[in-house]
Every structure is written in C-alpha cells, then in structure tokens.
Amino acid sequence: MDETSAFSTEAFREFVCALFPPRKSDPASADSYRFPDPGVTFSELSLDIREKTGYSISVETLRGLYRGKNTNPTMNTLDALSRYFGVPVGDFHNTEHAQRDARQLRALVEHGRNARQAREQAQRLHELLQEDPDGELAVLLRGKGLDAETIAVLAEAVAEQIADDNDTDQES
Incomplete structure (x- = not known):
C-alpha cells in the first residue's frame, strides 16, 4: 500500500453498510449527503x-x-x-478491494443471520415438543408418519444441535 494514498470514504461506507445494512425506510435520496444512514448509530458503532x-x-x-x-x-x-x-488497512484506500471484501462480509453476515434464524426456529420446535408432547405439532408430525419415539428423538437431536451451535458460537 502506498502510505500517501487517500482514505476512501466510499470504502469505509461499504464496510459499515455490509455489517449494518441501511434501514429499508431510509432512502439515500432523502439524505443531503446522498447516501443512506447505516443500520447502526455511530455511538453504537464506536462502542462495538x-x-x-x-x-x-x-x-x-x-x-x-x-x-x-x-x-x-x-x-x-x-x-x-x-x-x-x-x-487489510489498504482496503480503506482502494474502493475496488473494499467492494470485493464488503461483498464477502455481507455474505458472512447473511449466513450468520440465517444460521441464527435456523437455531431460533429449532429452539422453538424443541420447546413446542417438550411443552406438549401430544400437542398439535406432535400430532402433525405423527400425521407425516413419525411415531412418538421418533418425535422424541427429533426433539433430542434438535436440542443437541442447539447446544453444539451455542458451544461453537462461544468459541468464535
């Protein structure tokens, strides 16, 4: 990296918006700066x-x-x-590199969001099966050909996966 190269505001915005996508109700044209406010306050970003x-x-x-x-x-x-x-520090001086890395960062953020949603749904499934083993969900699963023992194994497998995911998250 050339130490005298200029800082790229656009590169910085790419990274901020990759981690904190702008709010959908915040059109860029409404801002006199002609770019959207990120989905985080600068105070929250500073603290993070x-x-x-x-x-x-x-x-x-x-x-x-x-x-x-x-x-x-x-x-x-x-x-x-x-x-x-x-x-790399150089990405803040090179918009092309920043755009490439921001795309990768967006993909990681989206993957993490999807993984969190899947864990939350699995947790809810486990809770429903534990709360009422003969409830509507269990009846529905039995209607799909699953017997009570299989449903119990499914609930246990979901619980184990949630525990494994939580352990992996804590290690990260």
Missing part, C-alpha cells in the same frame, strides 16, 4: 469497535469518516477499523 478491538474511536470521527468530512484518519484509527472489519 472498542469492545471488539480495544481501540477507541470517537463518534465524531466515525461520523466524519462516513460522511466524507474526515478523510485523513490516523494510523491507529485505520488499524482499529482494519481489525474490526477484518480487512
């Missing part, structure tokens, strides 16, 4: 960066970087952002 990296970046600095009013962040700020977003 500090919690995950140990670096402190002020709300004003983050807002300025996002809106293009601050285009000369310190190396400490760049290092913190690099660690937080999991990308």
